[in-house]
Amino acid sequence: MAAAVLGVMGGSGVYDLPGLEDVREERIGSPWGEPSDALRIGRIGETKVVFLARHGRGHRLSPSGIDYRANIDALKRAGVTDLISLSACGSFRDELHPGLFVLVDQFVDRTHGRPSSFFGNGCVAHVSLAHPVGPGLQRRIAAAAEAEDIPVHRGGTYVCMEGPQFSTLAESRTYRGLGYDVIGMTNMPEAKLAREAEITYATIAMVTDYDCWHPGHDAVDVAAVVAVARANADKAARLVARIARDFPRDREACPAGSDRALDGAIMTAPQHRDPALIAKLDAVAGRVLRG
Ligand SMILES: CSC[C@H]1O[C@H](OP(=O)(O)O)[C@H](O)[C@@H]1O
Numbered sequence: 001m002a003a004a005v006l007g008v009m010g011g012s013g014v015y016d017l018p019g020l021e022d023v024r025e026e027r028i029g030s031p032w033g034e035p036s037d038a039l040r041i042g043r044i045g046e047t048k049v050v051f052l053a054r055h056g057r058g059h060r061l062s063p064s065g066i067d068y069r070a071n072i073d074a075l076k077r078a079g080v081t082d083l084i085s086l087s088a089c090g091s092f093r094d095e096l097h098p099g100l101f102v103l104v105d106q107f108v109d110r111t112h113g114r115p116s117s118f119f120g121n122g123c124v125a126h127v128s129l130a131h132p133v134g135p136g137l138q139r140r141i142a143a144a145a146e147a148e149d150i151p152v153h154r155g156g157t158y159v160c161m162e163g164p165q166f167s168t169l170a171e172s173r174t175y176r177g178l179g180y181d182v183i184g185m186t187n188m189p190e191a192k193l194a195r196e197a198e199i200t201y202a203t204i205a206m207v208t209d210y211d212c213w214h215p216g217h218d219a220v221d222v223a224a225v226v227a228v229a230r231a232n233a234d235k236a237a238r239l240v241a242r243i244a245r246d247f248p249r250d251r252e253a254c255p256a257g258s259d260r261a262l263d264g265a266i267m268t269a270p271q272h273r274d275p276a277l278i279a280k281l282d283a284v285a286g287r288v289l290r291g
């Protein structure tokens, strides 16, 4: 049984993880590119925790410029089994108000041009993404929120736009009409890549604004997002600390199959696999490639 290691991907306004103890910084190289920053590796209680600032400290990287593959590969190399994404988002529903944490369970990918798979010619694989969020991990987040008296909304669909511009009014109304709940710019392809790397993924979508559809609110701007994200920071740190303290020692089987997503997923016959790609896949797919 593998030891559980909790990863935390800090989004806009979250460039560090207060409460992380015995911290060391490690720059982990990846054959896929440059991770957004050094990993901050430490523990909370008995749980090993690995933190990565998605946009890099100082918010250097745009959503389109993040190397999502390098980030997930580096976290995998650091032993991360479960990854919690902390993400700012806009809301399409009155009741999902700024300040509320939404535990989304679905994603719609409207990004384009971002490398969104570790696999390709020379090693073709198709993993299931029907349930992109680990239900067990989400339950743990919800339980920790209840214990900390932090209101959360369970369930919802996060649409990931390319950005970096915010949506037009027509886009915002369309997404709302389609039944999407929140919007951001980063959770795809992150969630796809986590699944390919057999890392269980869950997002705490922290509502910062009503995008631009809401007749009673100004259209979103960065100042509004940053103000709410700052106000949320302590709450998010408290929530993560509680999740970590109550985390199991060993990795639990994921009801959505994220811990064994690559079982039977690789279609390319062994003799037709590209050795260069196979070498790059050593961390992500080593479990199945090495047999
Ligand atoms: C500053 S608002 C736009 C920015 O914030 C969100 O980032 P993250 O998901 O990393 O918190 C959103 O996706 C955009 O990248």
Ligand SMILES: Nc1ncnc2[nH]cnc12
Binding pocket: 088, 089, 090, 091, 161, 166, 167, 183, 184, 185, 208, 209, 210, 211, 212, 220, 225
């Ligand atoms: N309205 C919005 N659209 C896209 N990404 C966001 N991140 C925070 N608010 C957002």
